[in-house]
Amino acid sequence: MTSRKTRQSYGVKSAPYGFLLPAGILFALFFALPIGYAIWLSLHKVEVKGLGLGRGARSEVWAGLANYTDAVTDSELLHGALRILGYGAIVVPVMLGLALVFALMLDADRVRLAPFTRLAIFLPYAIPGVVAAMMWGFLYLPDVSPFYFLLDKLGLPQPDLLDGGPLYGAMANIAVWGGTGFNMIVIYTALRAIPAEVYEAARLDGCSQLQIALRVKIPMVAPSLVLTAFFSIIATLQVFNEPTTLKPLTNALSTTWSPLMRVYQDAFVKGDIYSAAATAVLIAVVTLVLSFGFLRAANSRTKQEEAR
Amino acid sequence: MSSSVAVRKAAPAAGTTPGTAQAPPLRRRIALAPTAVLLLGALYCLLPVAWVVIASTKSGSELFSSFTFLPGSGFTDNLKDLSAYRDGVYWKWMANSALYAGVGALLSTAVSALSGYALAVYRFRGRESIFNVLMAGVLMPPVILAVPQYLLLAKADLTDSYLSVLLPLVLSPYGIYLARIYAAAAVPPDVVEAGRMDGAGEWRIFTRVALPMMVPGLVTVFLFQFVAVWNNFLLPYIMLSDDEKFPITLGLFTLLEQGANTPALYTLVITGAFLAIVPLIALFLVIQRFWSLDLLSGAVKS
Numbered sequence: 001m002t003s004r005k006t007r008q009s010y011g012v013k014s015a016p017y018g019f020l021l022p023a024g025i026l027f028a029l030f031f032a033l034p035i036g037y038a039i040w041l042s043l044h045k046v047e048v049k050g051l052g053l054g055r056g057a058r059s060e061v062w063a064g065l066a067n068y069t070d071a072v073t074d075s076e077l078l079h080g081a082l083r084i085l086g087y088g089a090i091v092v093p094v095m096l097g098l099a100l101v102f103a104l105m106l107d108a109d110r111v112r113l114a115p116f117t118r119l120a121i122f123l124p125y126a127i128p129g130v131v132a133a134m135m136w137g138f139l140y141l142p143d144v145s146p147f148y149f150l151l152d153k154l155g156l157p158q159p160d161l162l163d164g165g166p167l168y169g170a171m172a173n174i175a176v177w178g179g180t181g182f183n184m185i186v187i188y189t190a191l192r193a194i195p196a197e198v199y200e201a202a203r204l205d206g207c208s209q210l211q212i213a214l215r216v217k218i219p220m221v222a223p224s225l226v227l228t229a230f231f232s233i234i235a236t237l238q239v240f241n242e243p244t245t246l247k248p249l250t251n252a253l254s255t256t257w258s259p260l261m262r263v264y265q266d267a268f269v270k271g272d273i274y275s276a277a278a279t280a281v282l283i284a285v286v287t288l289v290l291s292f293g294f295l296r297a298a299n300s301r302t303k304q305e306e307a308r
Numbered sequence: 309m310s311s312s313v314a315v316r317k318a319a320p321a322a323g324t325t326p327g328t329a330q331a332p333p334l335r336r337r338i339a340l341a342p343t344a345v346l347l348l349g350a351l352y353c354l355l356p357v358a359w360v361v362i363a364s365t366k367s368g369s370e371l372f373s374s375f376t377f378l379p380g381s382g383f384t385d386n387l388k389d390l391s392a393y394r395d396g397v398y399w400k401w402m403a404n405s406a407l408y409a410g411v412g413a414l415l416s417t418a419v420s421a422l423s424g425y426a427l428a429v430y431r432f433r434g435r436e437s438i439f440n441v442l443m444a445g446v447l448m449p450p451v452i453l454a455v456p457q458y459l460l461l462a463k464a465d466l467t468d469s470y471l472s473v474l475l476p477l478v479l480s481p482y483g484i485y486l487a488r489i490y491a492a493a494a495v496p497p498d499v500v501e502a503g504r505m506d507g508a509g510e511w512r513i514f515t516r517v518a519l520p521m522m523v524p525g526l527v528t529v530f531l532f533q534f535v536a537v538w539n540n541f542l543l544p545y546i547m548l549s550d551d552e553k554f555p556i557t558l559g560l561f562t563l564l565e566q567g568a569n570t571p572a573l574y575t576l577v578i579t580g581a582f583l584a585i586v587p588l589i590a591l592f593l594v595i596q597r598f599w600s601l602d603l604l605s606g607a608v609k610s
Contacts, residue, residue, distance in 0.1 A: 012430075015510035019426035020438060022419045026479035031445050034456035041456065102349050105342035112343045113350075119593075120350035123357070126592040128539035130557045131581050134564060135356040138363070138578065143372055143571075146359065177353065209339075238449050241541045245561060248568035260451050267455050268546070276455055284452040291447070 041277035042067050067278035077279065080259045081286075083168075087258075088236040090172040091179075096229055098176065099183035103221075104213050106184075107191045118188070122181035129178060133245035136174045137162075141249065162250035174242050179235070183228045190224040191217060219305075226298040230291050237287045240264070259283050357585070364582040368575050386579040393563075398580060400552060401559035405538055406587075408473055408555050413533040415478045420529050424487025425518055429500055439488070446481035450542055458546050472547040473555070477537055483529045490525025491518065531595055538588060556584045 045063035071077055102121055106114050124132060140161040142148040151158045161170045194217065202212050218225075240260040247253045255269070256262040259279065267276035363371060366380030390398050427439050457476050461467045495518045503513040541557045548554055551562065560580050567573030 011510050012504070013432070016426040016430035016432045016435070018510075019422045019514070023423040023442060023479060023484065024438075026419065026475075027442060027445065030457060030476045030479060031448065031453065034453050034460060035448065037460060038452055038456040041459075098349070102346060105345050108339050108342040110339040111346065112338050113346065117346035117350040121346075121353045123589065123592065124353055126535060126588040127357070127585050128541065128557045128588075130539075130541045130561055131584055132356070134560065134577065134581050135360050138574075139356060139359060144363070144574070146377055177356070180349075181353065234447065234449070238451060240451070244541075244545075245564065248565045263451055263455060264546070267458075273455070273459060280449075280452045280455055284449045287449050288447060 038277045038281055041274055042281050045274050063274065067275050068282065070275060071279045071282050076256055077259060077262055080256055080262055084237055084239065084258050087168055087172055087175075087239065088233065090168060091175045091236050092229060092232045094172065095176045095179050095232060096183060096225065098180045099187055099228065100218070100221075100225065102180070102184045103187035103191055104217060106188050107217070108209060108213075118184075122185055124178045124180075125182045127178070129174075129241040130245050132178050133174050133242040136170070136177070137246050137249045140170055162246070163252040167250070167252055171239075171242060171246070175236065175239070179232065183232070186228055187221055187224050190221040194220050222302060226295065226302075229298070230295050233291045233294055234287055237283070237290065357589075360578060360582045360585075364575075364579040366575065368572055371575055371578075372571070382575070383579075386575050390576050390579050390583070393576060397551060398559065398583075401554050401556045402584070402587075404470075404553060405555040405557070407470070408540075408544075409534045409538040412474050412477050412537040413530050415474070416480045416483055416533040416537075417526050417530045419478055420480060420483035420487040420533075421491075421519065421522060421526055422514075423484045424489075425491045425495070425514055425522065427484070427488045428491035429495060429497070429518070439484075442479075442484055443481050445479065446485075454542055454546050457543075461547070467547055468549050468553065470553060473540075473544050473553075476543060477533075477540065480529075480533055480536070483533055486529050486532070487522070487525060490528075491522055494521045494525060527595075531591075534591075535588065560584060 043063060043065070044060045045066065047059050047061045049057045049059070102117075105111060106118055127135075139145050139147065142158060148158055159166050161167070198216060198220070199212060202216050207215065238260055239258050243253055243257045243261060247255070247257075255265050260283065263276050263280050263283070266272050266279060359377070362377055362379050364386060365383040367382030367385060370380040370382060423442070427435060453476070458467060458472075461472050466472050499517055499521075500513055503517050508516070538555075539557065540555070541561070544555050544558045545561075548558065551559065554562070560577065563573065563580060564577050567577045
């Protein structure tokens with residue numbers, strides 16, 4: 001009896017570690033090890049002896065921070081970073097603004113067709129970014145696009161959507177289209193969790209629907225907004241699929257348009273995995289600094305408002 | 309628990325507030341502005357999909373000559389051309405995507421279920437630290453992972469294989485997070501304790517008692533991961549070079565790359581894009597009935 005009991009309590013103690021073992025192994029192999037390897041690579045370079053022929057002619061040597069200083073002073077990378085900041089400055093506010101508006105409308109009283117519209121707006125979530133970029137890419141092409149057809153019939157100017165300034169709008173539109181629905185659902189879920197009494201109290205105070213939305217609903221879903229913005233910033237700074245897919249359709253997109261495309265170019269086209277690793281680490285650090293910086297700023301602001 | 313049902317019922321009922329029982333004027337019954345805004349949003353979201361559906365029915369010449377939103381007459385020909393393209397490699401890509409997404413999501417759900425259950429039900433040293441470390445994975449940009457993953461898999465001679473696309477995606481921090489929340493809400497501690505009293509081992513309690521209770525949450529994890537793998541592009545783009553192993557996203561991309569300079573291939577790309585989204589849209593429409601969207605955003609009430 002006692003032996004069985006000890007065996008059992010031993011089982012209870014070790015069981016959670018056993019259950020977590022697969023996740024632990026996968027984490028070590030596909031998260032920790034690659035990150036460590038990327039950092040190691042970023043601090044090394046290849047030294048070629050003589051003509052670089054034969055065994056041992058190419059060896060990995062310590063490079064210190066040279067790869068990082070190269071990356072920081074690289075003007076093309078800097079321009080890529082600026083392009084992405086401009087792109088992100090459109091995507092994140094527009095996408096979350098639309099998601100918030102749609103969520104509020106879904107939550108409004110006496111609204112019709114809510115289940116249908118909710119599903120329709122959420123639908124792009126199921127469509128791969130590559131296919132979304134393709135569909136919009138064709139809609140941007142004057143030869144096949146219905147927009148250009150209409151502009152032509154109306155005698156209006158026809159801007160080139162795949163070049164210059166409009167290109168940012170065109171790219172941002174793809175991300176907004178793909179991401180609004182998911183964020184809308186997250187915000188809508190938070191709205192539905194607000195207890196009905198809160199609205200009753202506001203109505204008794206004579207608040208209109210609009211006032212309730214602005215003064216009660218939005219402040220109460222602020223945490224969801226912060227969270228969706230946090231993840232949107234991370235995703236936006238990583239943009240790769242959409243510009244890569246649009247590239248065959250326009251000459252205005254270089255192979256290094258976004259910093260992530262630059263990493264791909266360095267690693268797999270130029271074969272310089274060391275500077276690619278340094279750039280990747282740099283992007284990761286900037287992403288985390290920006291997203292957590294945003295989280296801190298947002299949280300301290302909410303605290304201030306609570307204190308007031 | 310099945311919170312999606314609650315949302316679906318609550319949405320239309322939200323219009324009938326107790327105070328409006330004494331028949332308000334008819335025009336006030338429908339909130340026009342919000343409905344109009346939502347319809348515009350739906351139109352915006354459905355427009356490219358509608359376009360690709362219609363464009364896929366057009367023959368090559370119709371695509372450039374007829375008005376975009378008029379259906380054409382070439383769908384069966386387009387389908388034939390697409391199936392004939394490089395001996396039907398398109399359907400191979402579709403099958404590959406189904407394989408990557410199906411097997412990947414299944415493995416991912418299993419790992420998430422194990423980990424989520426352990427983190428929710430047991431009290432043990434390092435529980436929160438383990439959870440936090442696993443969650444940090446969700447913040448790791450895929451790029452910093454994908455390049456070294458490729459280089460490491462190359463050392464193990466595993467690149468350009470099915471495994472190279474499957475394995476890196478099995479661990480899903482988000483899936484573990486959802487499974488933990490769901491297990492905490494769905495598996496009562498008393499039930500686990502009762503199982504121990506009956507002398508059942510921990511593994512038996514998990515598989516026979518806890519797992520059935522977690523099924524609705526695990527369906528969400530599976531679907532979420534299925535969509536994530538199906539839509540993935542970066543990883544196969546980096547890992548694969550043999551187009552027999554491509555998933556549909558990468559296959560379509562290579563088709564577009566070739567087609568960009570040959571407008572004759574446009575119809576193939578468009579038809580391919582349309583067929584590529586059909587399975588996901590169908591899946592989406594079937595499952596949205598019981599896919600708990602609340603869980604997707606982490607809101608579970610016990």
